[in-house]
Amino acid sequence: MALVSADSRIAELLGELHQLIKQTQEERSRSEHNLVNIQKTHERMQTENKISPYYRTKLRGLYTTAKADAEAECNVLRRALDKIAEIKSLLEERRIAAKIAEIKSLLEERRIAAKIAGIYSEAEPPRKTMRRGVLMTLLQQSAMTLPLWIGKPGEKPPPLCGAVPAAGDYVAKPGDKVAARVKALEGDEQWILAEVVSYSHAANKYEVDDIDEEGKERHTLSRRRIIPLPQWKTNPETDPEALFHKDQLVLALYPQTTCFYRALIHAPPQRPQDDYSVLFEDTSYADGYSPPLNVAQRYVVACKETKKK
Structure with missing residues (x-):
C-alpha cells in the first residue's frame, strides 16, 4: 500500500512539475521582447554617441520590467525545485521500502528452507539484520538525493x-x-x-x-x-x-x-x-x-x- 501511495503522489508531482516547466517557458518568452528592446536601445545610444534624458528614462523603465520578469521566472523555478526535491525524497523512500520488502522476502525464503531442513525453530527465529551491502547503498543514495539549498539574492x-x-x-x-x-x-x-x-x-x-x-x-x-x-x-x-x-x-x-x-x-x-x-x-x-x-x-x-x- 505504501508503494502504491508513493507512486500516486510521484505521478501527481510530476504532473505539477510539467506545468511549472511550461510556465517557466511562458515567462521566458514573455520577457524576451523587453530584453530585445533593451538591446536595441543600447545600439541606438551607441549610434548617436550620447545618453539623452529620454534614453535614460526609457532604460530605467525597461530594466525595471526586466527585473520583475526575472523575479517572476525565478519564483516559478523555485517552485519547480521544491517539487523535484519532494519527488527525490519519495523515490528514496520507495527504494528503501522496496529493499526492505526484498530482504524480508529473502529472509522468509531462508526460514522456510531452514525449517524444511530441520535446523530452524519457531521459538528462536533468526535475527533479521539488513545486509551491509544494501545498507551502504541506501546511505549513498540518501547522500546523493539530499536537496541543494538555493536561496534568494x-x-x-x-x-x-x-x-x-x-x-x-x-x-x-x-x-x-x-x-x-x-x-x-x-x-x-x-x-x-x-x-x-x-x-x-x-x-x-x-x-x-x-x-x-x-x-x-x-x-x-x-x-x-x-x-x-x-x-x-x-x-x-x-x-x-x-x-x-x-x-x-x-x-x-x-x-x-x-x-x-x-x-x-x-x-x-x-x-x-x-x-x-x-x-x-x-x-x-x-x-x-x-x-x-x-x-x-x-x-x-x-x-x-x-x-x-
Missing part, C-alpha cells in the same frame, strides 16, 4: 544547510538521521549514525535506533549527545560560508561504516555534487592522520570535542 543559508548548525531549540523529528554518541560494548564511547524514534520534552531526551542493526535495543540519549545531520547540501559557488573549511575539525562518517570519527577537512567541495576530502585521525600513520578520503556533505558535522594535541 542576499538570503543566508538556513540552519542545517551544510555546516550551519541547528538552532538552539531545534528538535529532530522521528525518522530523522543523526549522529549519536553512545557507549560501545567495551565501555568506550563512539558516534554512530542513528535514526530518531522519539523525543521527550519532559525528560529532554531522545530515543534513537542504531541504523546498522534492525531490532537492536534503543538508546536513550540527552540532547548534547545528538547532532542532527544536514538537511540541505551547500553550493560552494554561492554559499561558501556554509561549508566547513580546510583544517577544521569535524566528525565524518568513515566510508563503508556507520560510525563517525574525528577528522580534519583536507579540502571542501568545489561544486554542489562534490564530497568533502577529509583526513581521519589514525595513529597508525606517522603524522596521525589517514590519507584523504571522500565523505558526502550529508555525513560531515561539527565536532563537539577539542582537537587532540
Whole structure:
C-alpha cells in the first residue's frame, strides 16, 4: 500500500512539475521582447554617441520590467525545485521500502528452507539484520538525493544547510538521521549514525535506533549527545560560508561504516555534487592522520570535542 501511495503522489508531482516547466517557458518568452528592446536601445545610444534624458528614462523603465520578469521566472523555478526535491525524497523512500520488502522476502525464503531442513525453530527465529551491502547503498543514495539549498539574492543559508548548525531549540523529528554518541560494548564511547524514534520534552531526551542493526535495543540519549545531520547540501559557488573549511575539525562518517570519527577537512567541495576530502585521525600513520578520503556533505558535522594535541 505504501508503494502504491508513493507512486500516486510521484505521478501527481510530476504532473505539477510539467506545468511549472511550461510556465517557466511562458515567462521566458514573455520577457524576451523587453530584453530585445533593451538591446536595441543600447545600439541606438551607441549610434548617436550620447545618453539623452529620454534614453535614460526609457532604460530605467525597461530594466525595471526586466527585473520583475526575472523575479517572476525565478519564483516559478523555485517552485519547480521544491517539487523535484519532494519527488527525490519519495523515490528514496520507495527504494528503501522496496529493499526492505526484498530482504524480508529473502529472509522468509531462508526460514522456510531452514525449517524444511530441520535446523530452524519457531521459538528462536533468526535475527533479521539488513545486509551491509544494501545498507551502504541506501546511505549513498540518501547522500546523493539530499536537496541543494538555493536561496534568494542576499538570503543566508538556513540552519542545517551544510555546516550551519541547528538552532538552539531545534528538535529532530522521528525518522530523522543523526549522529549519536553512545557507549560501545567495551565501555568506550563512539558516534554512530542513528535514526530518531522519539523525543521527550519532559525528560529532554531522545530515543534513537542504531541504523546498522534492525531490532537492536534503543538508546536513550540527552540532547548534547545528538547532532542532527544536514538537511540541505551547500553550493560552494554561492554559499561558501556554509561549508566547513580546510583544517577544521569535524566528525565524518568513515566510508563503508556507520560510525563517525574525528577528522580534519583536507579540502571542501568545489561544486554542489562534490564530497568533502577529509583526513581521519589514525595513529597508525606517522603524522596521525589517514590519507584523504571522500565523505558526502550529508555525513560531515561539527565536532563537539577539542582537537587532540
